[in-house]
Amino acid sequence: MEPIEIFKALSNESRLQILQWLKEPDRHFIPHEGIDMNTTGVCVSQITDKLKMTQSTASQYLTILLKAGLIKAERIGKYTYYKRDENAVEKIADILKKEI
Amino acid sequence: MEPIEIFKALSNESRLQILQWLKEPDRHFIPHEGIDMNTTGVCVSQITDKLKMTQSTASQYLTILLKAGLIKAERIGKYTYYKRDENAVEKIADILKKEI
DNA sequence: TTGACATATCGGAAAATAACGATATAATAA
């Protein structure tokens, strides 16, 4: 929970976009392999497609969001599913409100 | 109110520091020219001193916070006083909570 | 008007970030 690291992660249009998509995954992605996107998350290729950037960039951005603690990752077979950590988003909003 | 611009402004240790100091100016600065720091603000040289960076850098960081809308400026004589815009800080916390 | 101080702005060097292509790794399918 490093505020600076979190704000850096949020300082990029594409990463903000990803976070917003992951807020309501079924509004933004088509179902995949019978996975419940709300509980399990969305895989890298789906995000890559929507981002219209390379797989490399998408993967790196997801890692940045992950390290900032804003999303969680789960590997299932050859896919890695990422989903928002709602608690973390709440928490940083609270920190902003109380400590900054 | 550009979220990205605001998050960029918050992505720097020194600028976060300034914002936090300005939350309780009289805890962090000595009174100056009989000015009420809470209503009027704190001048650039006081912030420069505490920051331990050059006047140039301090002034630029204040401009970045100003353009992001996080602080307000008032020129009185040869001094420019900066103070937090509490409303703006609240607002970005709300945006974070609701829209991101 | 000149001098002294406070602040703003300009131009730059070094470090960090953005985004890519190429390649490595991991897991499944054939």
Next chain:
DNA sequence: TTATTATATCGTTATTTTCCGATATGTCAA
């Protein structure tokens, strides 16, 4: 086993950010 697919990582170039010194501007005091 080998081929294929999904993801991660590496190395790179272009851009942005950090922070500085030098200088310009603005304001007051003598």
